[in-house]
Amino acid sequence: MAVVHQLLLRFRRGEPATESAIRLSALLRRLGHWGELAALEPPRSEAPWVRSLGSLRLRRTDWVLGHHAGASALTARLLLLGCRRGLVLDVLPSADPGSRAQLAGLASRVELALAPSTAAARALERAGHRNVMRFTPHVEADRFGQDRAPHGRPRLAPGRPVVVCDAGSLAPRRPEEVLAFHRELLRLRPDAQLLLLGRLHALQGVRPFVRQAVRLRGLRFLGQRAHDERVAVLRGAQLFLSLAENDASGESLLEAMAADLPVLAFATGAVPEALDGAGVGFTEKRFAFLAELAVQLSESPALRERVVEGQRRRLGAFSAERAEKSLRVALATLAGPTLPRRRRRRPRVAVLVQRYGDVTGGAEALARSIVRRMSRHWEVTVLTTCATDHLTWGNTLPAGSSSVDGARVVRFPVRFQREMPVLNALSRRLFGRSLDRGEEERWVALQGPLVPGLWRHLSEEGGRYDGFVAFTYLYALTAWAVPMVGARTLLVPTAHDEPPLAFECYREVFERPRGLLVSTPEELGLVRRRFPHHARARVVGAGVERRPGDPRRFRRRHRVDRPYLLYVGRVEAGKGIPELLAFHRALWASEREPPALVLAGHASLRAEGPGVHALGRISEQDKWDALAGATAVVVPSPLESLSLLALEAFAAGVPVIGNAHSDVVRGQLRRSGAGRVYSDAATFREAVQAVIARRAPLARKGRAFAAKHRWSNVVQAYRQEMKRIVEEP
Amino acid sequence: MKLLGRSFDGGRLAKEVRARLTARGITEDSPDAPLDDEAPVDPHAFLVQALEADADPVQAPPSASPGLLRGLLRFAAGGVLEELLGRQRAFNAHVRDLAAQLSAEVIELRQRLAELERQPGKRPADRAERRRAKPRRRTPR
Numbered sequence: 001m002a003v004v005h006q007l008l009l010r011f012r013r014g015e016p017a018t019e020s021a022i023r024l025s026a027l028l029r030r031l032g033h034w035g036e037l038a039a040l041e042p043p044r045s046e047a048p049w050v051r052s053l054g055s056l057r058l059r060r061t062d063w064v065l066g067h068h069a070g071a072s073a074l075t076a077r078l079l080l081l082g083c084r085r086g087l088v089l090d091v092l093p094s095a096d097p098g099s100r101a102q103l104a105g106l107a108s109r110v111e112l113a114l115a116p117s118t119a120a121a122r123a124l125e126r127a128g129h130r131n132v133m134r135f136t137p138h139v140e141a142d143r144f145g146q147d148r149a150p151h152g153r154p155r156l157a158p159g160r161p162v163v164v165c166d167a168g169s170l171a172p173r174r175p176e177e178v179l180a181f182h183r184e185l186l187r188l189r190p191d192a193q194l195l196l197l198g199r200l201h202a203l204q205g206v207r208p209f210v211r212q213a214v215r216l217r218g219l220r221f222l223g224q225r226a227h228d229e230r231v232a233v234l235r236g237a238q239l240f241l242s243l244a245e246n247d248a249s250g251e252s253l254l255e256a257m258a259a260d261l262p263v264l265a266f267a268t269g270a271v272p273e274a275l276d277g278a279g280v281g282f283t284e285k286r287f288a289f290l291a292e293l294a295v296q297l298s299e300s301p302a303l304r305e306r307v308v309e310g311q312r313r314r315l316g317a318f319s320a321e322r323a324e325k326s327l328r329v330a331l332a333t334l335a336g337p338t339l340p341r342r343r344r345r346r347p348r349v350a351v352l353v354q355r356y357g358d359v360t361g362g363a364e365a366l367a368r369s370i371v372r373r374m375s376r377h378w379e380v381t382v383l384t385t386c387a388t389d390h391l392t393w394g395n396t397l398p399a400g401s402s403s404v405d406g407a408r409v410v411r412f413p414v415r416f417q418r419e420m421p422v423l424n425a426l427s428r429r430l431f432g433r434s435l436d437r438g439e440e441e442r443w444v445a446l447q448g449p450l451v452p453g454l455w456r457h458l459s460e461e462g463g464r465y466d467g468f469v470a471f472t473y474l475y476a477l478t479a480w481a482v483p484m485v486g487a488r489t490l491l492v493p494t495a496h497d498e499p500p501l502a503f504e505c506y507r508e509v510f511e512r513p514r515g516l517l518v519s520t521p522e523e524l525g526l527v528r529r530r531f532p533h534h535a536r537a538r539v540v541g542a543g544v545e546r547r548p549g550d551p552r553r554f555r556r557r558h559r560v561d562r563p564y565l566l567y568v569g570r571v572e573a574g575k576g577i578p579e580l581l582a583f584h585r586a587l588w589a590s591e592r593e594p595p596a597l598v599l600a601g602h603a604s605l606r607a608e609g610p611g612v613h614a615l616g617r618i619s620e621q622d623k624w625d626a627l628a629g630a631t632a633v634v635v636p637s638p639l640e641s642l643s644l645l646a647l648e649a650f651a652a653g654v655p656v657i658g659n660a661h662s663d664v665v666r667g668q669l670r671r672s673g674a675g676r677v678y679s680d681a682a683t684f685r686e687a688v689q690a691v692i693a694r695r696a697p698l699a700r701k702g703r704a705f706a707a708k709h710r711w712s713n714v715v716q717a718y719r720q721e722m723k724r725i726v727e728e729p
Numbered sequence: 730m731k732l733l734g735r736s737f738d739g740g741r742l743a744k745e746v747r748a749r750l751t752a753r754g755i756t757e758d759s760p761d762a763p764l765d766d767e768a769p770v771d772p773h774a775f776l777v778q779a780l781e782a783d784a785d786p787v788q789a790p791p792s793a794s795p796g797l798l799r800g801l802l803r804f805a806a807g808g809v810l811e812e813l814l815g816r817q818r819a820f821n822a823h824v825r826d827l828a829a830q831l832s833a834e835v836i837e838l839r840q841r842l843a844e845l846e847r848q849p850g851k852r853p854a855d856r857a858e859r860r861r862a863k864p865r866r867r868t869p870r
Contacts, residue, residue, distance in 0.1 A: 097770050097775060098775070098779065100769070100770040100775075101770045101771075101772040101775035101776060101779075102772065104769060104770055104771065104772045105772035126769055127769065127770075128769070267733050272733065275733070275734070277733070277734060277735035277736075278734070278735070278736065279734060279736075280732060280733070280734045280736075280737070281732070281733030281734060282730060282731070282732055282733070283730060283731045283733070284730045284731075286730055288750055288755050289730055289746055289747070289750060292746045292749050292750060293732075293742070293746050296742070296745070296746065303737060303742075306736040306737060307734070307736045307737065309736065310734070310735060310736035
């Protein structure tokens with residue numbers, strides 16, 4: 001598949017070209033095309049998601065789709081690019097000779113022109129374009145449901161007729177038309193409100209318009225709002241008015257329709273095609289007439305209900321699936337030849353994981369264990385990053401091909417180092433709110449790791465692999481790779497009940513793979529609740545193989561001379577370490593002979609306190625030595641999809657004390673009967689006392705539970721699922 | 730005025746609205762001026778005209794800002810404005826000259842292409858065919 005970048009004049013949320021590019025980038029991934037968003041004027045706030053044109057490393061075979069939304073400097077830059085060029089028409093050039101001249105100038109110099117409507121296709125053909133392909137725009141209707149609007153924000157006066165008009169869709173040369181409409185409406189209903197939603201970006205002569213507008217009562221400029229507030233406005237109004245004359249796709253109408261708001265629209269450009277009998281179209285801008293009609297549409301429940309019902313039916317034609325299908329046909333020339341996939345004795349499988357090798361992390365450890373065991377059955381290539389630190393994604397390992405445990409590992413550099421304060425600030429602003437795709441994808445980009453080389457490899461060479469196993473749904477690497485290779489992918493989501501799981505953009509990560517290999521019944525329940533239409537799922541988890549350990553060797557080496565509680569894993573706030581330290585401090589103060597607390601693993605915080613031993617990373621043998629001598633193992637993380645540490649503790653005959661806030665750990669302890677849970681200092685103390693008092697029976701139960709988790713079962717499950725992919729492509 | 734939609738009877742709805750307008754003593758206002766015609770635009774001709782029209786930054790299109798404000802601005806920042814406009818004039822001249830040179834080259838190349846296409850023996854395609862027809866050199870064993 002070809003790499004397809006998109007080029008914008010500027011990246012500004014709310015503008016048709018920007019919104020179209022965001023929607024297209026998701027669809028392109030679903031078709032297997034990797035590409036970046038670039039702008040001549042990229043805002044700093046959107047880095048690293050949106051790049052400057054100069055920073056793109058274009059190859060001659062790459063495509064760049066320029067978004068044309070009026071005469072601009074973009075045309076000249078597009079003409080000079082040394083790669084394959086295409087065009088997307090986002091705004092009709094009807095009344096702008098400069099725009100028409102640029103479109104005509106591009107006609108012989110782009111290989112492909114994409115039109116989101118028949119009106120756009122006609123405009124392109126009139127300008128001399130030959131290879132014009134039509135695609136269907138789409139709207140993610142679920143994002144406009146009643147449940148997506150925050151309560152009471154922004155505040156709309158109840159009981160007054162409220163008309164919403166998209167400020168971006170005002171006729172650029174005649175914005176005052178909307179004021180003429182509002183004057184007529186005020187004559188009929190003096191308390192009527194007109195809300196202008198969005199930026200006045202396309203207007204010529206904004207100032208005189210604003211001067212007139214502010215004198216009118218009941219007119220409010222809402223500006224560019226966050227998605228949930230936009231939904232609240234659309235849901236709280238009685239009518240959506242569109243006076244646009246150069247709408248190339250009708251997408252703003254689709255959003256109003258998705259919010260069950262009756263649409264009254266000037267039937268020109270792409271509007272008649274978008275409505276196709278839904279909503280109310282009008283052919284002349286007679287504002288006294290339109291005001292009367294607006295009142296009737298707002299105040300007649302029967303008429304309103306019929307119009308909304310028609311709109312709901314019409315929306316079915318603008319689903320993402322329909323859009324994907326139409327784009328697949330439109331971009332058939334970009335698909336390239338199907339790469340030969342020889343029938344091999346062993347399937348060729350790529351494992352996608354954010355870090356690989358000697359790194360601390362549950363998902364990464366699981367990936368390595370799987371690769372080590374599956375290499376006997378598959379021809380495995382691990383596609384990963386050069387990073388070892390998930391907090392920065394710094395490129396510490398060399399890029400290129402290497403070998404780990406005998407498996408081929410290909411590392412790609414990460415383009416952007418993660419800045420946790422920036423990500424945390426954005427997370428605080430976004431979590432718990434209903435977002436649009438742009439807001440979500442920006443968060444995913446900041447979360448990282450951004451690995452353009454890896455995505456390019458999947459786009460260009462992905463056809464050579466028989467199947468993929470992707471680890472961890474959360475990171476950009478997986479979130480953007482899985483839609484590209486979905487039908488040949490097994491996803492090991494390692495999902496927790498965490499705020500980003502509410503993001504709609506992860507829906508395709510759970511729905512498009514061939515199968516999900518989840519770790520526990522609790523994780524499966526979580527995925528089912530969040531994504532009811534998820535791909536076929538199977539509880540597989542991980543196996544455990546006990547290694548003999550020598551507790552004296554561990555005590556000697558690390559100078560631990562009293563009974564101890566053990567934690568092995570990343571020592572960081574997200575893993576519940578600060579609470580564990582506080583509870584242990586309380587235990588230390590209240591008990592006569594309290595156990596010490598041993599923390600082993602890479603630390604990103606200072607773990608100190610009486611009786612606390614912070615060891616840093618330890619070897620695999622050291623871990624089994626430590627397990628052999630531990631009084632109990634502590635699993636403090638509130639977010640787990642499977643606790644490998646708990647399984648290893650059970651195998652070593654050590655009881656587990658787990659955080660009650662984690663459904664998964666609670667479930668593991670309930671099913672095994674080999675430990676206790678805690679939720680505060682008092683229950684932590686009780687749990688420690690209980691496991692000391694009943695250590696032998698708890699250890700027996702733990703061993704019995706661990707015996708059921710054999711690697712041979714896990715390997716069998718992976719082989720069966722991959723066989724299904726290879727044999728039924 | 731036509732109302733388009735399948736969820737209602739457009740003719741009846743328009744009639745009802747007109748009846749209410751008449752009751753208020755309003756006859757329908759005159760329709761808007763039609764939009765610009767959408768005849769194809771030749772990019773070359775358009776750009777040359779546009780460059781001619783906007784070549785001198787001092788002769789700006791009519792401004793929407795009040796004359797007094799502009800006068801005050803000119804009085805306060807005249808020197809800076811002159812310097813900026815001088816730079817703009819020079820830039821415009823470069824653009825105009827560049828466009829003229831490129832246009833001349835395009836016209837010349839088009840003429841030469843047309844001449845070549847008129848002479849059947851010298852068509853680029855024919856030359857390519859002749860090259861393909863040449864016997865291949867044998868590779869040494």
